[in-house]
Amino acid sequence: MFLHGTSKINNHGHLEIGGCDTTQLIQQFGSPLYVMDEANIRKQMRRLKHACEQSSVPFRVAYASKAFNTVAMCRIVEEEGFLLDVVSGGELYTAMKADFPADRVYFHGNNKSIDELNEAISHGVCYIVVDNFIELTMLEDIAKQRGKIVPILFRITPGVEAHTHNFVQTGQEDSKFGFDLSSGQADQAVQYVLGSSHLVLKGFHSHIGSQIFDANAFAVAINRLVELIGRCHVNFGFFPTVLNIGGGFGIRYTSKDTPQPIETIVKGISEIIEKSFPDQCPEIWLEPGRWIIGESGTTLYTIGTMKEIPNIRKYIAVDGGLADNPRTALYDAKYEALLANRANEEAGELVSIAGKCCESGDMLIWDVHLPPVKSGDLLAVSCTGAYNYSMASNYNRLPRPAVVLVNEGEADVIVERETYQDITKKDKVPSRLLKQCANHI
């Protein structure tokens, strides 16, 4: 397994993250456990900012909070001076709970509700990223009723098929997201909004997908947006303040992954932007999620049962699975792992890591080399910072694991482990069933 961030093997042969021995973390906080490496989260943010500062392009950086959003994470993002992309009332609420300045938050989503739009306006987010015509008129009505002038961006679908898993492509023409370019919807929307008394168009947004290694896809998308901007300037005299080109930068889950360094990607983007806007340049916003947080997360599990089918496969089951990490089942995602309590031992055996859910597809890793494993060993799966906790569920009524933030030998719980009581907390029993339910909650 790669050792990301501050991860290392200590003198006891244990995996250590943020100066904390992972075997002690499990003793103290229980299993399974999400461990987040604060120093590495901040390092990634600073590295991205630094890469942007090397260019003459006026970059601004945002964090796509869908990747991992908790109150403590919002505090870190705030301290590092990033903008925050939220995509739901819940993500916005979390940011507000963290006292994140609303004027550094902007609101995405392809089906925002009236309540969500109202909440975004009430808090005073800097932009609402309008996704489609229905939302456009709905937002305009709300703004009129409330006597507000609302700054917006348009999400544009540039018609780019990024080379990544189909489920995480978002920039292709046949997509639920954004105003389509090729059919003229985007131009139509601009023309419409420029006549609005309550909505002010500030710019454009496009996000072509996630876990993208091919920087060329970004170039194609940017060029299409530049063409749109050129047309809007000529046809409507409109020039954007902001051009948000999204996130999607790939990370290294396994040794087979070969993403370009962020510096190369930012440099490539800068060159296109400089060429495209020689005189006047909009602010260029980047909004990665995975690249910021993915490699900073490790999930610790305890190994339970095992099943060996001769000449076929050896299954090793852990005390979590698709409920805490649905990405293998959803996207055929690949992960690496090691035994956190015997990290120095030779990984000679090819095994498969299964979860404990009642699904054959509940697998975390199909093929991984580990030392001979015993029940009670601890397994560390790396690179689980993005879209693991944020996509976790209570399938099979499994309580979600705790999330611990580690840094320089300190470990703080930033999300408590759920209990069985948490799981049944919202259950109600109709009175006609009460008699049969003596032990009801």
Ligand SMILES: Cc1ncc(COP(=O)(O)O)c(C=O)c1O
């Ligand atoms: C609009 C938007 N912005 C940003 C992101 C973050 O993507 P990633 O985590 O791949 O950087 C996503 C998710 O794909 C997204 O849909």
Ligand SMILES: N[C@@H](CCCC[NH3+])C(=O)O
């Ligand atoms: N959830 C996806 C990323 C895309 C989500 C944002 N549009 C993943 O885990 O890879």
